[in-house]
Each structure stands twice: as C-alpha cells, then as structure tokens.
Amino acid sequence: MRIATWNVNSLKVRLPRVMEWLELRGPDVLLMQETKLTDEAAPLLPMRMAGYELAHHGEGRWNGVAIASRVGLDQISLGFEGQGPDAEGARFIAASCGGVRIVSVYAPNGRALETPFYTAKLDWYDRLAAWLVRAADPSTELVLGGDLNVAPTDDDVYDPAAYVGTTHTSPAERERFHGLLDWGLIDGYRKHHPEPGRFTWWDYRAGNFHKGLGMRIDHLLMTRSLAERSIAAEIDREARKGKLPSDHAPLWIDFDPA
DNA sequence: ATGGTCGCGCAGCGA
Numbered sequence: 001m002r003i004a005t006w007n008v009n010s011l012k013v014r015l016p017r018v019m020e021w022l023e024l025r026g027p028d029v030l031l032m033q034e035t036k037l038t039d040e041a042a043p044l045l046p047m048r049m050a051g052y053e054l055a056h057h058g059e060g061r062w063n064g065v066a067i068a069s070r071v072g073l074d075q076i077s078l079g080f081e082g083q084g085p086d087a088e089g090a091r092f093i094a095a096s097c098g099g100v101r102i103v104s105v106y107a108p109n110g111r112a113l114e115t116p117f118y119t120a121k122l123d124w125y126d127r128l129a130a131w132l133v134r135a136a137d138p139s140t141e142l143v144l145g146g147d148l149n150v151a152p153t154d155d156d157v158y159d160p161a162a163y164v165g166t167t168h169t170s171p172a173e174r175e176r177f178h179g180l181l182d183w184g185l186i187d188g189y190r191k192h193h194p195e196p197g198r199f200t201w202w203d204y205r206a207g208n209f210h211k212g213l214g215m216r217i218d219h220l221l222m223t224r225s226l227a228e229r230s231i232a233a234e235i236d237r238e239a240r241k242g243k244l245p246s247d248h249a250p251l252w253i254d255f256d257p258a
Numbered sequence: 259a260t261g262g263t264c265g266c267g268c269a270g271c272g273a
Contacts, residue, residue, distance in 0.1 A: 009273085013264090034273090036265070036266075062272075204273090205264090206262065206263085247273080
C-alpha cells in the first residue's frame with residue numbers, strides 16, 4: 001500500500017499534473033492540500049476515471065483539503081467537529097481508506113511572529129492535538145499527513161540561521177509538532193531517511209528550487225502499528241520540476257500488507 | 259534569457 005501527500009497549490013491549475021502523477025506513481029491514497037476549490041468544483045469525474053474516489057472539503061479561493069483513494073473511502077469527517085469548516089477555514093478532512101484512518105490537514109502558515117496569524121497557528125495545533133485525544137486512538141492504524149507548515153528540526157531547513165525570527169521553525173511551533181509525536185505518531189519519512197537537507201517545499205521565487213533552498217514542511221505521521229509496516233519513503237522532487245509545478249513536492253510512504 | 263513566483267481574480271493579497 002502506498003500513501004502520499006501533496007500540497008497541490010490549486011487543484012484546478014494542477015489537475016493535469018496530479019492526474020499524470022497518480023498514473024506514474026500509483027498511490028492507493030493521496031492526501032491533498034490547498035486545492036483552492038469549492039466542493040462543487042472538485043474534480044470527481046477525472047478522479048473516478050482514474051480509479052479514485054475523492055472526498056473534498058473546501059470553500060474556494062483559499063485552503064481546501066482532499067483525500068483521493070482507490071482502496072475505499074468512507075466515514076468522511078469535515079473539520080475538527082466533523083461537520084464543516086472550522087474557524088480557520090477548510091483545513092481538515094478525515095476518511096477511512098482500506099482499513100486505515102486518513103487525516104489530511106493544511107496547517108495555517110502563521111505569516112510572521114508577533115502577529116495574530118501566528119497565534120492562530122498555535123491555537124490550530126492545540127485544537128488538532130485535542131481532536132487526536134478526543135476522537136482518535138494511538139493503538140489504531142491512523143495517518144495524519146499534509147502541509148503542517150513546520151520544519152521540525154534544523155535538519156529540515158537549508159540554513160537554520162536564515163529562519164531565525166521567522167515562522168515554521170520557532171520553538172513554539174516545533175513544540176506543537178512534537179506534541180503530535182508525543183501523542184503516538186511517528187514521522188514516517190524520518191524513519192527511512194535520517195539525513196539532513198531533504199525538503200518538500202521551495203519558494204517559487206529567485207530560483208530557490210534549483211539552488212536547493214527549501215524546507216521539509218509536508219509530513220506523513222502515523223501510528224506505531226502502521227509505522228512498523230512501512231518499508232520505504234520518498235520525496236518526489238521530479239514533480240517539483242517541469243511545466244506548472246506546485247511549489248511543494250509530493251511525499252509517499254510504502255507499506256507491507258497488514 | 260543579462261532577469262527571475264504563483265494563484266486568485268482583476269487590485270493587491272496570501273503563501
């Protein structure tokens with residue numbers, strides 16, 4: 001089983017790249033973020049033609065999260081309360097796919113320290129942690145993945161000094177990220193790749209991708225029973241190249257059968 | 259190529 005996550009930065013613009021990528025890499029489940037679509041505009045038919053069901057939660061213009069699955073898709077929850085968009089927008093969708101509970105999230109960016117947006121980011125993380133405690137169980141098989149907008153350690157940025165005083169690396173943000181691990185989640189990519197300097201996002205500007213100036217802010221976290229079955233993890237930098245790429249690369253993890 | 263983001267939506271903001 002292959003589970004992947006990708007911040008597509010507009011599923012409308014990225015649909016050709018996404019469909020091409022599904023064909024090429026064949027994930028069983030794909031978590032997406034920043035679809036920037038309303039539910040009415042979600043590309044259900046193209047996905048179905050490719051063999052995937054799609055659960056989408058979005059209000060258009062900003063945010064928007066989705067789960068595509070070819071191994072079943074049910075028990076869909078929208079937002080922390082399971083009913084619709086949260087105060088921070090459409091940033092959370094959960095569904096059960098092939099026996100695994102899948103959660104696709106898009107954490108708030110935070111913009112800058114000492115702003116209300118940064119405080120709201122920390123609050124969102126606290127609400128996510130509360131949802132885990134309230135509605136999930138670390139002894140079950142669960143994947144929490146997406147654009148978490150946190151680089152967990154200094155190994156996850158190209159130059160720690162460049163990020164001092166900015167978001168994504170602040171102690172409070174990293175504390176929130178590690179709180180997810182403390183609950184019972186394992187960083188699936190790090191299990192297979194301890195080396196520093198592996199990134200999932202590069203700013204469109206100034207040729208940062210080609211200069212290797214990025215951050216690892218997209219993650220696939222999973223409960224222990226699932227992590228024990230994982231056999232490989234990769235970031236697909238090829239998908240960041242070429243025509244009309246997202247500014248994020250997809251990340252996938254492969255599992256042995258249960 | 260001597261510069262250099264993109265998406266949304268149509269000005270300027272958010273990332």
